[in-house]
Amino acid sequence: MSGLESLYQELILDHSKNRRGFGLAEPGAHSATVHQRNPICGDEITLRVDVDGDRVASVSWEGAGCSISQASASMLVALLDEDGGDDGMPKADAEELISKFREALRSRGQITLDEETFGDAAALSGVSKYTARVKCAMLAWVALEEGLRQA
Amino acid sequence: MSGLESLYQELILDHSKNRRGFGLAEPGAHSATVHQRNPICGDEITLRVDVDGDRVASVSWEGAGCSISQASASMLVALLDEDGGDDGMPKADAEELISKFREALRSRGQITLDEETFGDAAALSGVSKYTARVKCAMLAWVALEEGLRQA
Amino acid sequence: MTLPFDVAAVRAEFPILGTEVDGRPLVYLDSAATSQKPRAVLDAEREFLERANSAVHRGAHSLAAEATELFEDARATVAGFVGAEPEQLVWTSGATAGLNLVAGSLGYAGSLREGDEIVVTEAEHHANLIPWQELAARTGARLRHIPVHDDGTLDLAAAAELIGARTKVVAFPHVSNVLGIVNPVAELVALAKSVGALTVLDACQSAPHLRLDLPASGVDLAVFSGHKIFGPYAIGGLWGRDEVLDSLPPFTTGGSMITTVTLEKAEFLPPPQRFEPGTQPVSQAVALAAAVRWFGGLDRDAAHAHEAALERRMREGLRSIDGIRLLGDTDAADRVALQAFDVEGVHAHDVGQFLDSRGVAVRVGHHCAQPLHRRFGLTASVRASAAIHTTAEEIDTFLDAVSGVRSFFGVGAVA
């Protein structure tokens, strides 16, 4: 697999076109809406998170940007949905995922995201070799981190 | 003669100590007083020129600076005194001397000042090889040029 | 057959052009962002630093005298490159610094007041926009802009309406860094002159391509950056007419720009020193002089013809690719070999990444021209920009790569 193909895996291109959680949901009782922006390339995201006690009830988002940033947001929603089950993922777990994700993406190819933990988002491992793109992949995750702090 | 000795000839050191025309004379009927300054080394001169019709009646000055700047002012006065005779040097001649002096000093050692024309000031020829010192030697001459324009 | 321009000989001067990216030869099409440096420039700076380096305009020692001469010769050389006298050239750290100097100095001079107007264009680089916004905000002046037509040319009819008795400054780019179009300097100067407004030219993108004669251009002030004309980073030039520079107070202050300083008050030297406080970019000035000596020493007519051919090849090639939209696509104006474009359905960042995998280095983003992108309904675009060392084959490699973008990203044919 060439560098480019490891960066743009099929799964990433799919998610960038069929975006999970795209379109902001109505705000719930305990929700936060966060706007994040990458001033360098102009990517932006508005992400809304609903919490229910110490669980992440739902996440929806809107935004524009490169395929990495779009796919990453979509994959994040998929991961929360799948791992969270009906009650939603515990906030603490989501926060841990985010920090592990950040660590892997900043590792310059040293740390691989495992599919077991990260689901489709594991396909973003390749981004860590492209330092200029790490911010694109982080955008939604940073927005969620901020949202959980506020909600 | 080493470079340094050609720069600081005996004559120059003498003039720098026994300065001709030092001490501002009372202003005459047609006089101009000019202040010139070398911002880089702090040398300064105040020069007063009296004109009588189209002749330079007298030049006096005050100032502080390196031996080159002091000697050059002194030599300028000596030259005007000696070549001007009792009536004073014609303004046009003085202006021509100044411009020839400038040309020689800027020539980077190519043009030598002849003693016939420049008297003691011919000893300043060596300065033209020291580009950083040309301004020192020019200070009084530029002041006179400006004074003749104003008087 | 005669070779019109020996691009191979030019390329041989640029060490970096031999680089490979992932096993493919580097195709550097990002010269509008920063140009590469020929050996003559690298050598000139290093030789200065190894042989003559010392503080200029100071001290009696021999090194200082030599350094001072090289530094002031550099000023004369670079001034000559834009048709000007040495006393008219102020060293700055770059075009951005030059524009801030002008706007800031006008502010300190109290030259603008409420009701006055500053006119820029919709195609401005942020460097020639935000300093004017700030000046307007501080003085109560109003900032207005000349709109851009769909084809990228300036709306001169609107300009004639806008520029009036209240106009105090007209600032515009010689060549927009997104559109590549050469703006009509004479017309804009005439409009400004007719109302007594000061003209400020951003020559960043023309200096690497066109022969400049700033005094003849009619503008009052102009800026350019060294790193875009094959010179070093951290140096640029601000050119101004004698009487205009003379009328401006210093923007920043410090050593070497003064005559007498007391604890209470300082008196300032005339231009250019008035605008050059502190230690100057000495080795960079020497290197920039080497750059313009090298560049100016090329056969400029042949060079211009070479670049014009590259420009046509690039633009026509892009036009023929499905789903490409050009920013500033016009034959109605002179152009330099610089083209921004959008690939329908693929984000600029992804396009850039794909091109990089083919060895092609382009710029992606808003290129410090957000308002212009917004005007074309975009947040980002891809920009390819050539320099005198670019070959027709490199343009073809670029075009070939661009043709592959949409299929790689699985974007269907355009309806």
Place this chain on the structure above:
Amino acid sequence: MTLPFDVAAVRAEFPILGTEVDGRPLVYLDSAATSQKPRAVLDAEREFLERANSAVHRGAHSLAAEATELFEDARATVAGFVGAEPEQLVWTSGATAGLNLVAGSLGYAGSLREGDEIVVTEAEHHANLIPWQELAARTGARLRHIPVHDDGTLDLAAAAELIGARTKVVAFPHVSNVLGIVNPVAELVALAKSVGALTVLDACQSAPHLRLDLPASGVDLAVFSGHKIFGPYAIGGLWGRDEVLDSLPPFTTGGSMITTVTLEKAEFLPPPQRFEPGTQPVSQAVALAAAVRWFGGLDRDAAHAHEAALERRMREGLRSIDGIRLLGDTDAADRVALQAFDVEGVHAHDVGQFLDSRGVAVRVGHHCAQPLHRRFGLTASVRASAAIHTTAEEIDTFLDAVSGVRSFFGVGAVA
């Protein structure tokens, strides 16, 4: 015998130190004006330009990614050199630019008003004086100064009187570029803190000699120049505490320091980018990082002892020569190896010329400190300043040359 500091090895790193002046080996004692550059610095910059050069923080291409990493690593390295975090280090074109940024930004912020006071010292370099004069003139604030004792130390009793409720800024040099005395930072910071005033440290002349920990020093902001710490021209650093930088508006504006820009208005990034409009001194940052890596990699304790020995040798040697008057001659304070002096009866310019004929390069003039010279009744002085590559033999050559000055110029014995 153990060699305490291998100065020969250090010298071998500086190509220019092999130069001859009129057949005599160059004795470079003008490092306080600008330092010479070791090979590591020249190589780092050239290698960057030949291998990775391209616009940073832009574009997806591989060169740009590499350049960006090198540039940001450089920030971390240089920040580390002064004990700081990368986000606290703003690139400037030099110390003068840094001080103008601070004074200008405070002006734009409206932080000062009539009745407020700015306190500097009588020993200021013009770069840390005139920007404050201008700020005072624009805001109606009053500029006051801490006097200098006859021995060159600051009059701290007067400082305690001066610094009061009206004081908004206290700006002072860590080491005066004329006196070589290390000023009491902690005491001045304490005085400023007690009245809530901002402290601004000019670290130009300490950075090449002392180990700096700016956050620990207690000051709020500090500046230094790259070209005085073995790095390139045209780059310097402004360090500031997070909350202080955060509170300052931009001084100059342009590309790369913004988030959203419309034709009307711009929003700015947080520090340090907020203060870094336009293309940055990229290759210079890489080279400056190489400089501080090289310098910081020396045995700093041994280096300090070496310089302290040079300082004593120079000062004691000068003291023993007839007709020499030292500026700032005291044992009551720490010093760096830098000494200005007057030769009775011989103008500084002539002294410099004489020393040059012996291969000795010193600085003559007012060293951008006219008020301080005036305080000592002088318009100019001679300054010798050593660096880590200076040898004891060089100091002796210098002293020997100084001994010959008065007889050469035919000035008699001192009465």
